[in-house]
Amino acid sequence: xxxxxxxxxxxxxxxxxxxxxxxxxxxxxxxxxxxxxxxxxxxxxxxxxxxxxxxxxxxxxxxxxxxxxxxxxxxxxxxxxxxxxxxxxxxxxxxxxxxxxxxxxxxxxxxxxxxxxxxxxxxxxxxxxxxxxxxxxxxxxxxxxxxxxxxxxxxxxxxxxxxxxxxxxxxxxxxxxxxxxxxxxxxxxxxxxxxxxxxxxxxxxxxxxxxxxxxxxxxxxxxxxxxxxxxxxxxxxxxxxxxxxxxxxxxxxxxxxxxxxxxxxxxxxxxxxxxxxxxxxxxxxxxxxxxxxxxxxxxxxxxxxxxxxxxxxxxxxx
Amino acid sequence: xxxxxxxxxxxxxxxxxxxxxxxxxxxxxxxxxxxxxxxxxxxxxxxxxxxxxxxxxxxxxxxxxxxxxxxxxxxxxxxxxxxxxxxxxxxxxxxxxxxxxxxxxxxxxxxxxxxxxxxxxxxxxxxxxxxxxxxxxxxxxxxxxxxxxxxxxxxxxxxxxxxxxxxxxxxxxxxxxxxxxxxxxxxxxxxxxxxxxxxxxxxxxxxxxxxxxxxxxxxxxxxxxxxxxxxxxxxxxxxxxxxxxxxxxxxxxxxxxxxxxxxxxxxxxxxxxxxxxxxxxxxxxxxxxxxxxxxxxxxxxxxxxxxxxxxxxxxxxxxxxxxxxxxxxxxxxxx
Numbered sequence: 001x002x003x004x005x006x007x008x009x010x011x012x013x014x015x016x017x018x019x020x021x022x023x024x025x026x027x028x029x030x031x032x033x034x035x036x037x038x039x040x041x042x043x044x045x046x047x048x049x050x051x052x053x054x055x056x057x058x059x060x061x062x063x064x065x066x067x068x069x070x071x072x073x074x075x076x077x078x079x080x081x082x083x084x085x086x087x088x089x090x091x092x093x094x095x096x097x098x099x100x101x102x103x104x105x106x107x108x109x110x111x112x113x114x115x116x117x118x119x120x121x122x123x124x125x126x127x128x129x130x131x132x133x134x135x136x137x138x139x140x141x142x143x144x145x146x147x148x149x150x151x152x153x154x155x156x157x158x159x160x161x162x163x164x165x166x167x168x169x170x171x172x173x174x175x176x177x178x179x180x181x182x183x184x185x186x187x188x189x190x191x192x193x194x195x196x197x198x199x200x201x202x203x204x205x206x207x208x209x210x211x212x213x214x215x216x217x218x219x220x221x222x223x224x225x226x227x228x229x230x231x232x233x234x235x236x237x238x239x240x241x242x243x244x245x246x247x248x249x250x251x252x253x254x255x256x257x258x259x260x261x262x263x264x265x266x267x268x269x270x271x272x273x274x275x276x277x278x279x280x281x282x283x284x285x286x287x288x289x290x291x292x293x294x295x296x297x298x299x300x301x302x303x304x305x306x307x308x309x310x311x312x313x314x315x316x317x318x
Numbered sequence: 319x320x321x322x323x324x325x326x327x328x329x330x331x332x333x334x335x336x337x338x339x340x341x342x343x344x345x346x347x348x349x350x351x352x353x354x355x356x357x358x359x360x361x362x363x364x365x366x367x368x369x370x371x372x373x374x375x376x377x378x379x380x381x382x383x384x385x386x387x388x389x390x391x392x393x394x395x396x397x398x399x400x401x402x403x404x405x406x407x408x409x410x411x412x413x414x415x416x417x418x419x420x421x422x423x424x425x426x427x428x429x430x431x432x433x434x435x436x437x438x439x440x441x442x443x444x445x446x447x448x449x450x451x452x453x454x455x456x457x458x459x460x461x462x463x464x465x466x467x468x469x470x471x472x473x474x475x476x477x478x479x480x481x482x483x484x485x486x487x488x489x490x491x492x493x494x495x496x497x498x499x500x501x502x503x504x505x506x507x508x509x510x511x512x513x514x515x516x517x518x519x520x521x522x523x524x525x526x527x528x529x530x531x532x533x534x535x536x537x538x539x540x541x542x543x544x545x546x547x548x549x550x551x552x553x554x555x556x557x558x559x560x561x562x563x564x565x566x567x568x569x570x571x572x573x574x575x576x577x578x579x580x581x582x583x584x585x586x587x588x589x590x591x592x593x594x595x596x597x598x599x600x601x602x603x604x605x606x607x608x609x610x611x612x613x614x615x616x617x618x619x620x621x622x623x624x625x626x627x628x629x630x631x632x633x634x635x636x637x638x639x640x641x642x643x644x645x646x647x648x649x650x651x652x653x
Contacts, residue, residue, distance in 0.1 A: 208424040216412030
C-alpha cells in the first residue's frame with residue numbers, strides 16, 4: 001500500500017486542463033486565425049478608427065456647421081480654423097467628411113443588408129428547390145450580371161432620384177435620394193452572392209443531415225434557414241464584408257457623377273462632385289474625401305481577406 | 319404472430335423507380351409486407367437491393383423527380399402514406415414515424431449544437447417551450463446512455479464519437495415516442511463493440527417503450543438476436559419472408575441459402591476462404607421480367623428465365639418467391 005503510494009506520488013500530476021483542453025468553438029478558432037493575419041488586423045483597426053472619426057466627430061462639430069455656406073471663405077486652403085480647407089461654397093471640409101462618412105458608411109452597411117437578403121433568398125431558393133425555380137432565378141441573375149452595373153446604377157439613379165421626399169430620422173434630415181441610392185446599390189449587387197449561396201445549397205442539400213432533418217418532420221423553410229444556411233455562413237460573411245467596400249465605391253461613382261445623394265447631405269462621394277475642376281488649384285477638395293474612401297475600401301478588403309482565410313475550415317493554421 | 323387486429327403498417331405492391339439520364343432504375347418492384355404493433359421486423363439484403371428506398375418511399379422522403387412511386391399503398395393508422403400531402407407528412411415524421419440513419423458521422427448537422435437539434439424536433443411536434451424542451455432533451459440523452467447529459471447539450475457533433483452520435487440520433491428519433499421506428503443500418507458504420515452496444519440499447523428501449531421496429535441491415539448476425547420476423551430482399555423484390563428461427567433453420571429461397579452460407583462461422587477452420595455468391599447483383603436499369611436471381615442461382619431451372627415467381631405462402635408465416643423447392647433438391651442442407 002505504502003509502496004504504491006510512493007510510486008504514484010512520483011508521477012507528475014496533470015490538471016484537468018492539461019489532459020484535455022476543451023475544444024475550441026468555431027468563433028475561437030476563427031479569432032485565432034484572424035489574429036495571425038496582419039493585414040486584416042491592420043484593416044480592422046483602421047476601420048474602427050474611421051468609424052470613431054465619423055461618428056465621434058459629430059460630438060465636436062454640428063451638422064448645421066457642416067452644411068453652413070459662406071461664400072466669403074470659398075476654396076480656402078487648409079488652415080487652423082478649417083484644417084481640411086473649405087469647398088466651393090465655403091463649407092468646412094473637415095466637418096463634411098465627418099458627416100459624409102456617416103452617410104457613406106451607412107450606405108455601405110444598409111445596401112449590403114439589402115444585397116445579402118436578396119442574394120441569400122434567391123440563391124437559397126434556386127439551390128434548394130432546383131428544377132424550374134432554379135432555371136428561372138438563375139436566368140434572371142445572369143441577365144442582371146450582363147448589364148454593366150455602372151450603367152444600371154446611373155439609369156436607375158436618374159429614374160428614381162428626386163422622387164422620394166426628404167425624410168427625417170432621429171431628428172436629422174436626410175435627402176430622399178439617400179434611400180434611393182441604398183436600394184439601387186443593394187438591388188444591383190446581389191447576383192454574385194446569389195450564385196455563391198446557390199452553389200453552397202446545391203452541395204449542402206445532399207448531406208445526410210438534411211435527410212435526417214426531413215425525417216424528423218422539419219419543414220422546407222426550417223431546413224433552408226436552420227440547417228443549411230448556418231453551414232454556408234462563412235462565404236456569406238466574406239462576401240458581405242467585401243460588399244460593403246463595393247457599395248461605398250458605387251455610391252462614390254454615382255455621387256461623383258452628380259446622380260447620387262443630393263446636397264446638402266454630404267457623402268464622401270458627392271464631396272468629390274465638382275472637385276475635378278480644381279484638381280491642381282484646390283487639391284484639398286478631393287484629397288481628404290478621396291483618402292477616406294481609399295482607406296475605408298482598402299481596410300474593408302483586407303478585413304474580408306482575413307475573414308476568408310479565418311473562416312475557411314480547410315485552413316489548418318491555428 | 320397471427321394477429322387478428324389490423325397491422326400497424328401495411329405496405330401493398332410498392333413500386334419505386336428513378337429516372338436518371340442512363341434510363342430508369344427499377345429500385346423497388348412491387349413489395350408487400352405488414353408489421354404488427356410491437357413487432358420487430360428485419361429487412362436484409364445486399365447493397366442496392368431496395369431496402370432503404372422502400373423505407374424512404376414509405377416515409378415520403380424520395381426526391382421526386384428523379385424518383386417516382388409508380389404504384390403502391392402504405393396504410394399506417396388508416397392513412398395511406400403514399401398519397402399523404404407533404405404538409406400532413408411533416409406532422410407525422412419525427413412524431414409517429416421516426417428514422418435512424420446509417421452514418422451517424424454525417425446525419426447530424428455539424429454547425430448546430432446537439433441540444434438545438436434535439437429540442438428542434440421536440441418543439442416542432444410537442445409545441446413546448448425551449449426550457450421544457452431542454453429538460454426533456456436531457457432525459458432523452460440520459461435514456462440513451464450519454465453521461466452528463468445536461469452539460470453536453472451545448473456540444474457540437476464533432477465533440478462526440480461515432481457511437482455517441484448514433485446514440486444522439488436514436489435520442490432524436492425517440493424524442494416524441496414514435497409508434498414506428500425505422501432503423502436503416504444503424505450499426506453498419508460503427509465498429510463491432512459499439513455495434514453490440516447500440517443493438518443492446520435499442521433492445522432495451524424496445525422493452526421500455528413497446529416500440530415497433532423495422533431494422534434494415536445486411537448483417538444476419540444482428541438479425542438473429544433481435545428480430546421477430548425477417549424479410550429477405552433481392553433486386554427490389556422480397557424473395558423470402560419468415561419468422562426469424564424459421565429462416566435460420568429452414569431457409570427456402572436459394573438466395574437466403576447462399577447468404578447464410580456466406581456468413582463467417584466461429585466453428586469453421588480459420589484458413590478456409592469465406593463462401594461468396596458467384597456473379598454480381600443485377601443491373602437495375604433493366605426491367606425485371608424473369609427471376610432476378612437466376613443468373614447467380616445454383617438451382618436455376620428453365621422456368622426461372624421466362625417468368626418471375628411471385629411471393630407465395632409455403633408454410634405458416636413463411637413465404638418465398640421461387641419456382642424450385644430447395645428442400646426437395648438438396649434436403650435443404652449445403653455447406
